[in-house]
Amino acid sequence: MSIRSETEAFDHQGPGERAVGLTARGAWNAFVMLLTREILRFGRIWVQTVLPPMIMTALYFVVFGHLIGPRIGVIDGVPYIQYLVPGLILMSVITQSYANSVSSFFGAKFARHVEELLVSPMPNWLIIIGYVAGGVARGLTVGGAVTLVALLFAELSVYSVLNLFGVALMTSTLFALLGLINGVYATHFDHISIVPTFVLMPLTYLGGVFYSINMLSEFWQQASLYNPVLYIINGFRYAMLGITDVPVWSTYGILAVGILAAYLYALRLFRKGIGLRG
Amino acid sequence: MSNATNKAVEIYELEKTYEGGTRALKGIELTIDEGDFFALLGPNGAGKSTTIGILCSLVNKSHGTVRVFGHDLDRDRAWVKSQIGVVPQEFNFNQFEPVEEVVINQGGFYGMTRKAAKKRAHELLKQLGLYEKREGMARALSGGMKRRLMIARALVHSPRMLILDEPTAGVDIELRRGMWDFLTQINRQGTTIILTTHYLEEAEALCRNIAIINEGRIVEHSSMRNLLAKLSQETFVLYAREPVESLPEMPVVGSRLVDEETIEVDLTRGQELTGVFDVLRGHGIVIERMKNKTNRLEELFLRLVQDDEAAKQESTEGRS
Numbered sequence: 001m002s003i004r005s006e007t008e009a010f011d012h013q014g015p016g017e018r019a020v021g022l023t024a025r026g027a028w029n030a031f032v033m034l035l036t037r038e039i040l041r042f043g044r045i046w047v048q049t050v051l052p053p054m055i056m057t058a059l060y061f062v063v064f065g066h067l068i069g070p071r072i073g074v075i076d077g078v079p080y081i082q083y084l085v086p087g088l089i090l091m092s093v094i095t096q097s098y099a100n101s102v103s104s105f106f107g108a109k110f111a112r113h114v115e116e117l118l119v120s121p122m123p124n125w126l127i128i129i130g131y132v133a134g135g136v137a138r139g140l141t142v143g144g145a146v147t148l149v150a151l152l153f154a155e156l157s158v159y160s161v162l163n164l165f166g167v168a169l170m171t172s173t174l175f176a177l178l179g180l181i182n183g184v185y186a187t188h189f190d191h192i193s194i195v196p197t198f199v200l201m202p203l204t205y206l207g208g209v210f211y212s213i214n215m216l217s218e219f220w221q222q223a224s225l226y227n228p229v230l231y232i233i234n235g236f237r238y239a240m241l242g243i244t245d246v247p248v249w250s251t252y253g254i255l256a257v258g259i260l261a262a263y264l265y266a267l268r269l270f271r272k273g274i275g276l277r278g
Numbered sequence: 279m280s281n282a283t284n285k286a287v288e289i290y291e292l293e294k295t296y297e298g299g300t301r302a303l304k305g306i307e308l309t310i311d312e313g314d315f316f317a318l319l320g321p322n323g324a325g326k327s328t329t330i331g332i333l334c335s336l337v338n339k340s341h342g343t344v345r346v347f348g349h350d351l352d353r354d355r356a357w358v359k360s361q362i363g364v365v366p367q368e369f370n371f372n373q374f375e376p377v378e379e380v381v382i383n384q385g386g387f388y389g390m391t392r393k394a395a396k397k398r399a400h401e402l403l404k405q406l407g408l409y410e411k412r413e414g415m416a417r418a419l420s421g422g423m424k425r426r427l428m429i430a431r432a433l434v435h436s437p438r439m440l441i442l443d444e445p446t447a448g449v450d451i452e453l454r455r456g457m458w459d460f461l462t463q464i465n466r467q468g469t470t471i472i473l474t475t476h477y478l479e480e481a482e483a484l485c486r487n488i489a490i491i492n493e494g495r496i497v498e499h500s501s502m503r504n505l506l507a508k509l510s511q512e513t514f515v516l517y518a519r520e521p522v523e524s525l526p527e528m529p530v531v532g533s534r535l536v537d538e539e540t541i542e543v544d545l546t547r548g549q550e551l552t553g554v555f556d557v558l559r560g561h562g563i564v565i566e567r568m569k570n571k572t573n574r575l576e577e578l579f580l581r582l583v584q585d586d587e588a589a590k591q592e593s594t595e596g597r598s
């Protein structure tokens with residue numbers, strides 16, 4: 001029947017040859033459907049997903065940029081309000097990418113519609129990539145929206161477009177993956193806010209969103225170098241302003257290693273069916 | 279065509295022990311023909327959902343072999359998944375999604391384009407009386423409609439086999455008939471159907487073959503007709519006052535001499551004990567005492583009925 005052929009499933013009959021559940025085109029269709037569903041989901045609730053980071057960013061600019069900023073003056077030759085822009089944008093990218101996959105995946109587990117994916121022939125890697133793409137879509141959408149807010153307060157400068165998109169894309173990929181892992185482990189609503197509150201927030205606030213580590217004492221400068229978020233934020237600041245506390249290669253190194261490790265870890269969780277299959 | 283077969287499902291030595299130690303399945307053997315309408319009947323906790331869960335990859339098995347349309351589940355899992363549509367026991371769709379999106383998404387996950395999935399979704403929603411509701415939130419549907427939504431979702435990719443786990447639980451009698459008709463129709467068109475139930479009546483109305491599962495074991499695996507014949511049969515044990523040499527012909531399905539003074543007779547519907555006594559008296563055999571011999575199957579069905587009553591009680595208590 002025509003519909004059966006459209007599902008792109010076919011049966012290799014040769015001995016020793018494996019029967020395939022999804023062809024390459026079927027896998028692409030499945031990916032597009034999952035990504036679309038994720039985008040529609042956060043789009044439907046934009047008041048909870050897109051609006052709050054915009055308001056928060058505006059408040060940061062008013063308080064730290066306008067009111068306190070002039071007293072701080074210039075950092076690395078850049079007015080403070082300008083210095084804040086990259087960190088604030090990337091902070092939204094980080095939290096929103098993470099929030100999207102953790103809440104979407106935990107929600108799917110809680111309401112059990114994750115089973116729609118588990119009974120389908122979609123391989124684990126494709127489910128992971130679909131959710132991560134959803135997180136990236138939200139991270140970049142909010143990143144863009146926050147950038148528009150920043151335009152109201154500061155000039156937008158771009159030092160290197162390639163690095164701008166490179167760092168933003170890799171950052172949202174990494175944190176969407178981490179959020180997904182959190183979602184796989186979570187068994188209770190509280191579990192989706194523990195990591196963002198107790199790990200993510202301290203690391204970003206202490207990761208040079210608001211200051212250059214050169215302003216810190218020797219000890220805290222050294223201590224900050226153990227914070228991976230520092231490298232990511234500085235990479236993004238380099239892309240926008242051309243200034244950074246760390247070498248640019250270290251930004252990409254941390255992001256690449258982080259993405260690879262998180263992806264392999266997520267794949268292992270899915271394979272073992274942790275929190276998914278009885 | 280090395281693995282061509284006309285078996286839809288072959289299960290050997292299937293065992294499942296859940297984390298925490300519950301042994302839900304204790305070595306199940308089951309074969310289901312392609313095109314069959316098959317019932318898996320058993321009381322609550324028997325292992326029906328566990329068996330279904332393993333078939334559609336929602337539960338990992340602990341031991342055993344499962345083949346679907348000749349393909350080993352462990353080897354060709356993705357292919358096997360693509361051949362099955364499943365309607366689980368509990369609602370498991372996103373209640374905050376529009377009705378048609380639930381069906382369309384699932385089509386996508388099976389590899390269909392949005393366009394093809396949408397066309398098919400509309401067809402199915404029409405057939406199942408949900409077309410008018412397609413743009414509303416799934417949450418707003420009634421219980422029976424939610425169940426039908428899950429049937430539409432399970433059929434979106436036109437699977438070769440449809441599995442339904444207690445599809446009519448909580449669906450009222452009239453709607454139940456409608457659902458039965460729909461299932462019968464798609465079975466006639468060639469889809470293999472497996473359903474679990476704890477209503478014998480439902481299995482009787484729909485299914486050609488049946489397996490009865492109890493405490494993780496298959497206790498009966500036969501055609502519906504054989505089972506009904508067995509069930510409608512009752513066995514009585516008669517104790518004679520004096521030793522009996524041989525039994526006369528009696529108007530019953532079966533009779534035998536267990537020992538010199540003990541006779542067993544099997545009666546089916548419409549046969550009466552008075553006829554037996556008449557013949558025996560005519561041959562000078564006097565019956566002193568008698569008792570009804572309960573069989574394994576009957577005891578099981580008694581439990582099924584009790585479960586049912588308990589469930590009904592619970593649901594009425596829950597409502598008040």
Ligand SMILES: Nc1ncnc2c1ncn2[C@@H]1O[C@H](COP(=O)(O)OP(=O)(O)O)[C@@H](O)[C@H]1O
Binds near residue numbers: 321322325326
């Ligand atoms: N996820 C689970 N974890 C632990 N035990 C389970 C789980 N699911 C079912 N069981 C147990 O396994 C047995 C069989 O359950 P189930 O397959 O749901 O039976 P049925 O569907 O026939 O009512 C029951 O004792 C049940 O409590």
Ligand SMILES: [Mg+2]
Binds near residue numbers: 326327367443444
């Ligand atoms: Mg069950």
